[in-house]
Amino acid sequence: MEILIKKVTIAAEKQYVIELCDEAFKEGITKRDNYKVILNKILNNADFFCAYINTEIAGYAAVYTNDIVTRSAYVTMIGVIEKYRRYHVGTELLMACVECAKERKMRVLRLEVLNENVSAISFYKYMGFRIEKSASEKSKYMLKELF
Numbered sequence: 094m095e096i097l098i099k100k101v102t103i104a105a106e107k108q109y110v111i112e113l114c115d116e117a118f119k120e121g122i123t124k125r126d127n128y129k130v131i132l133n134k135i136l137n138n139a140d141f142f143c144a145y146i147n148t149e150i151a152g153y154a155a156v157y158t159n160d161i162v163t164r165s166a167y168v169t170m171i172g173v174i175e176k177y178r179r180y181h182v183g184t185e186l187l188m189a190c191v192e193c194a195k196e197r198k199m200r201v202l203r204l205e206v207l208n209e210n211v212s213a214i215s216f217y218k219y220m221g222f223r224i225e226k227s228a229s230e231k232s233k234y235m236l237k238e239l240f
Contacts, residue, residue, distance in 0.1 A: 097145040117172030142189040151177035154186035158197040166194035168204040
């Protein structure tokens with residue numbers, strides 16, 4: 094099964110993918126009170142990657158690479174539609190974020206993950222991330238050094 098990762102730059106296409114993949118998240122993005130704020134930040138500030146399998150959308154990732162002071166990039170969203178999990182879609186999306194951050198000379202890549210999402214934490218550790226610190230009672234920050 095071949096995975097194609099495409100950088101998406103058109104705002105309407107980003108929004109379509111986010112809404113299509115909403116089920117990838119335990120707490121759907123579109124159902125959150127601050128959905129419009131999240132959406133606008135992603136549309137205006139994030140590099141956005143979409144994964145396709147046989148022309149079907151399989152997932153997406155959004156990464157911020159605009160902190161030039163600390164040279165820290167931040168994966169704000171990464172989600173894979175359930176039927177495409179375990180096909181390395183998340184790996185390909187995360188690698189696209191890593192490469193994007195490296196191209197922009199970012200020093201580290203961070204993300205936030207729910208404490209209860211044990212499979213995601215294991216995946217991120219496998220991908221070279223380590224737990225950095227607690228973000229809240231429900232989540233933690235993880236970090237991957239790039240350079």
